[in-house]
Amino acid sequence: MVLMTRWLNPDEQQTWRSFLTATRALMETLDRELQRDAGMPHAYYEILVRLSEAPQRRLRMSELAESSGSSRSRLSHAAARLEAAGWIRREECPTDRRGQIAVLTDEGFATLAAAAPGHVEGVRRHLFDALSPAQLDQLRRISETLVAHLTGS
Amino acid sequence: MVLMTRWLNPDEQQTWRSFLTATRALMETLDRELQRDAGMPHAYYEILVRLSEAPQRRLRMSELAESSGSSRSRLSHAAARLEAAGWIRREECPTDRRGQIAVLTDEGFATLAAAAPGHVEGVRRHLFDALSPAQLDQLRRISETLVAHLTGS
DNA sequence: CGGTAGTGGTTGAACGCTCAACAAAACGGC
């Protein structure tokens, strides 16, 4: 029995293409702004944010990868750059000799503190200001549903 | 007068982070599937799709960039690869000697035809199947609003 | 016409990401 493709109908196509265009444009805009104003890509910004929120601004590499939505490899490469920039430092883990602990330096924290207002302003301008409160609520539920669906299966 | 940062409140943070996680996970999943099954990144797939829908399967480079959501540079590099793969061909434009016209080859069309069912299935599984009809309608409106907002300003 | 501004497209360097392979250490069953 041949499994027929469930093609998208015109309405679904429109949804999908608008979604693609919107997310791509939004992310590119924010990434460009962050690169221009803070000299870092959005992925690096997010790594620094998660570190800054952790107790003592330190996290195991694996937890940092998890929470920042990076692969281990990605984080490893990123950490090398962030360390070279003086924004983080890597320490050995006392309880697991395989482990590494990423620590946000004061300089890294200062850089993040300088970058954050502009970035948040960008997020507000390009996303939150564009949508109604009801739409933002819808977007939250949709996103949460998708996250559950994508990480669950 | 100092302009205070309009920080995100906890609800907004939750919305933003879920949105980020969801779109990142969705795009990474689809990209990986496409790379695995069709040997091309999603950006290339989209270029081929737009070409396949154009009259005579041909488009000026600039229009192709516009419609596929690529920068000119990106498309130029991509076109080089797609041409090397035998999926497109570039012709001179008769009315503008600066111009180039990208043409989808039969081989390119066949590759696209082979890749499409799997990709559409992925989009359905990871996005459409996860959301209710009402949510999909909301997502369409939200996306359209964002596109208008991002391209308008 | 002639010059200047704008457009179309390409290029190369720098950079970030993915993937697969790898080393080192921890775990788990027996």
Place this chain on the structure above:
DNA sequence: GCCGTTTTGTTGAGCGTTCAACCACTACCG
């Protein structure tokens, strides 16, 4: 305690994207 398995993190190659610089051509305006 030992051996296979799993986990942690890194590495290098290959690839795609960005950015800025650039050339060739067109369009506009006096």
